Amino acid sequence: MKYLRGMLVVLILWYIAAFLLASPVIPFPHTVLMYAIGQFIPQEMHLHLLYSLYRILSGLFIALFFAIPTGMIAGRVPALDRLISPVLYLLYPLPKIAFLPVFMVLLGIGDLSKIILISVIIYFPASVTIRDGVKEIPFEFLQLAEAYHLSRKQVLKDIIWPAILPRIFSSLRITLGISLSVLFISETYAASHGLGYSIMNYWVMAQYTGMYAAIVLLSILGLLLYIIVDWAERLCVHPRTNT
Amino acid sequence: MILSLTDAKLDYPKTTAFQHFSLNVKAGEMVSIIGPSGCGKTSLLYAIAGLLPLSGGTMQRAVGNEGVALMFQQDRLLPWKRVINNVLLGLPGEKTDEAEELLQSMGLSSVMQHYPHELSGGMRQRVALARALIRKPNILLLDEPLASLDEQQREVLQNDIKEYVQNHSITLLLVTHSLQEAVFMGSRIVMMTNKGVSYELQNQLHGEANLRTRDEFFTMQKTLRHHMEASR
Numbered sequence: 001m002k003y004l005r006g007m008l009v010v011l012i013l014w015y016i017a018a019f020l021l022a023s024p025v026i027p028f029p030h031t032v033l034m035y036a037i038g039q040f041i042p043q044e045m046h047l048h049l050l051y052s053l054y055r056i057l058s059g060l061f062i063a064l065f066f067a068i069p070t071g072m073i074a075g076r077v078p079a080l081d082r083l084i085s086p087v088l089y090l091l092y093p094l095p096k097i098a099f100l101p102v103f104m105v106l107l108g109i110g111d112l113s114k115i116i117l118i119s120v121i122i123y124f125p126a127s128v129t130i131r132d133g134v135k136e137i138p139f140e141f142l143q144l145a146e147a148y149h150l151s152r153k154q155v156l157k158d159i160i161w162p163a164i165l166p167r168i169f170s171s172l173r174i175t176l177g178i179s180l181s182v183l184f185i186s187e188t189y190a191a192s193h194g195l196g197y198s199i200m201n202y203w204v205m206a207q208y209t210g211m212y213a214a215i216v217l218l219s220i221l222g223l224l225l226y227i228i229v230d231w232a233e234r235l236c237v238h239p240r241t242n243t
Numbered sequence: 244m245i246l247s248l249t250d251a252k253l254d255y256p257k258t259t260a261f262q263h264f265s266l267n268v269k270a271g272e273m274v275s276i277i278g279p280s281g282c283g284k285t286s287l288l289y290a291i292a293g294l295l296p297l298s299g300g301t302m303q304r305a306v307g308n309e310g311v312a313l314m315f316q317q318d319r320l321l322p323w324k325r326v327i328n329n330v331l332l333g334l335p336g337e338k339t340d341e342a343e344e345l346l347q348s349m350g351l352s353s354v355m356q357h358y359p360h361e362l363s364g365g366m367r368q369r370v371a372l373a374r375a376l377i378r379k380p381n382i383l384l385l386d387e388p389l390a391s392l393d394e395q396q397r398e399v400l401q402n403d404i405k406e407y408v409q410n411h412s413i414t415l416l417l418v419t420h421s422l423q424e425a426v427f428m429g430s431r432i433v434m435m436t437n438k439g440v441s442y443e444l445q446n447q448l449h450g451e452a453n454l455r456t457r458d459e460f461f462t463m464q465k466t467l468r469h470h471m472e473a474s475r
Contacts, residue, residue, distance in 0.1 A: 144319045147292055148378070149308060150333040158332060162323040238323040238358065 003223065027209045036213035044193075049217050051193040055111060056183050056225070059118025063175075064168065066119075067126035071167075072160065074127070075134025085131070092124040097185055109190035117186050118179045125178075126171040133167030134160060162238075169233040176229065180222050195221065245270040245305045245414050246291065246382060252299035253286050260286035262299070263439035270305070270381070273408060273415040273449065275429030277422065277467065279475065282437045284418040288313060288384045291416065304382070312380035316387045318371035320359035327355045330374045338377065345373050349403065365396040372404065383408060385417045389424065398455075401427055409450075422464040422471075427454060432463075434470055442470040 011029050018026045040046055074081040074088075096117060103113040137160060145155045187196025195218045202211035244267045252262040261283030268274055278284055289295040290302065292313040304311070320329045330342045346355050349369050359367055368388055375383060385404070389397045405428055408415045419425050425432050430449040434442040444463060454460050 140315070140317065140319050141321065143294060144315065145333070147294055147313045147315075148333045148374075154333050158321065158324070162321070 003227070024208055027212055032209055032212040032216060035209045036216055039210065039213065045198065045213065045217060048193055048195050048198040048214065049221060052183055052187065052195040052218070052221060055114050055187075055194065056118060056179055056221075058111075058115045059179060059183075060122060060172065060175075062115065062119035063122035063126055064172075067123050067130055067171075068164075068168065070123075070127040071130025071132075071164070072134055072156075074131040075137075075164075076160075081131070084127075088124055088127055088131075092128065096121045097182060100186060100189065104190065114183070114186040114191070114194075118182055121182050122171075122175040122179055125175050126168070129167050129171035129174070130164055133164040137163045165237050166233070169229060169237065172229050173226065176222065176225055180218065180225075184218065244268060244303070245272075246416075247303040248291075248300065249302075250300035251287075251290070251297050251302060253283065253290055253295060254298040255286075259298075259437065261435065261437045261439070264300070264435065266433065266440065268414060268416065270414055271412045273405070273428060273430045274417070275425035275432045276416060276418045276435060277420070277425045277432060277471070278435040278441075279471070280420075282435055284435065285316070285386050287435070288386050288416065288418055291382070292384055306381040309378070310381040311384065312375040312378045312382075313384040314371055314375045314386065314388045316390060318359070318367040320367055320370055320374075322359055325356050325358055326351065326362070326370050329359065329370055330377055332374060334377065342373070342377050345377055346370075349373055365392050365400065368392060368400060369403075372400075376407065379411075380413060382414045382416065385415065387419055388417075390420065397424070404428070422467050425467065426460060426463045432467060434467065434474065436474055441474045442467075 014026075014029050018028045036045065070084060070088075074084040099120075100113070100117055103117050107113040107116055141159050141163070142155070145159055150158065183194070184196040184199065187194035188200045191197040195214050198214040199211055199218070202208070202214060246266070246268040248264055248266045250262075251264040253260040264283075264287065266274075276284055276287065286295060290297055291304070292311050293308045294313070320326075321332070324332070327339070327342055327346065330346065331338055334342075343352070343355065346352055349372070351366065351369055351373065354362055354366060359370070362370065368391070372388065388404075389400055392400065401424060404415075407413075415428070417425070417428050419428070426446060430446050432444040432446060433440055434444075444467060446463065448454055448457060448459055451457065
């Protein structure tokens with residue numbers, strides 16, 4: 001319901017802008033919607049959407065695959081944290097998008113360079129958030145684990161993992177927006193599929209309705225990803241997990 | 244002796260928790276430890292449980308770490324685990340039936356699948372107690388476990404703990420602020436300061452069913468209060 005209300009507000013603002021400007025640069029929402037529905041399969045819009053989804057999900061998984069152990073080690077082992085945190089802080093603010101050409105040279109112009117760029121961008125904030133989550137686990141719980149002779153594996157499974165799960169989800173929410181922007185930029189270079197490619201392709205052909213249709217699809221992709229993250233969080237994280 | 248401490252000392256980086264502490268505990272004995280705030284009672288229990296190393300003196304325990312269970316002052320129930328899984332923390336799944344039986348005997352069968360936040364303070368403490376008891380400890384260490392409960396709940400739980408500990412021949416060390424609790428629960432009451440044991444009292448009426456209503460119950464509390472004030 002809250003998403004429908006949000007969509008309604010955006011649609012109203014869009015209608016007002018389209019009506020006031022009365023220019024082909026801003027078509028009416030219903031025209032764009034009809035175009036998107038009509039051209040979804042004939043113009044391979046569904047393929048563009050699936051390519052973008054594949055790239056962003058792969059990027060997310062690769063980033064978390066490395067960020068979770070990095071955050072856990074930095075959070076649990078102070079000696080290693082003194083080494084890891086400065087490196088994270090040093091590399092975190094770099095404009096990673098500027099390295100896209102480097103990734104393309106090293107990893108080829110295919111999907112891999114785009115996926116790795118997305119994962120590198122997500123990796124840093126995710127690592128820092130997870131590290132902080134591990135550090136904030138109440139000492140009382142770790143002492144409890146020691147008093148009840150839990151093995152390292154049990155401490156990880158029963159205490160650390162449930163305590164950092166909410167952090168993983170919030171880092172996903174924070175980085176999803178950035179990764180979608182990066183996805184768009186990366187798909188404008190050396191791509192033949194993807195919503196970013198599609199938007200730029202329509203733009204150079206001055207087909208504004210098609211361009212907006214692709215933008216709407218990119219926005220829907222973002223919304224769907226947010227909904228999936230929220231849903232997965234509700235499924236995996238107990239509401240009282242306040243550590 | 245199941246536990247023996249000789250001239251034990253525990254230092255923190257900037258302060259000494261306790262020193263010159265000696266205590267011999269026989270198997271099955273129930274020892275209440277009382278003393279002013281900051282005299283190192285909790286640190287003593289943590290040292291016995293193996294959570295803190297002694298800085299001096301010796302400790303001999305006839306049982307390994309697995310034979311000792313500590314119940315903390317706060318229940319420390321994991322909020323993301325159901326009651327049954329909190330009790331089974333760190334234990335294999337085969338213990339589930341045993342845990343269910345124990346929770347049933349403690350009047351918690353209806354809340355086994357609940358989360359800790361859905362329970363009252365008394366119930367939470369019972370679950371924390373069940374988590375300690377399921378490990379079948381030889382030595383049970385209780386660190387002011389009932390401090391957060393109202394008097395009525397406290398008395399019920401005192402009765403339950405005492406009965407369970409006596410029936411299972413568990414050696415109990417209970418740290419408490421309450422003289423009433425110390426006399427009711429302890430077959431021996433040890434008063435400590437951070438310079439060691441300052442007074443000891445044998446409770447001859449420990450096994451009596453009507454202990455709470457006996458005159459001696461109040462006399463012992465008065466004696467302890469007198470010694471406590473004298474040691475300040």
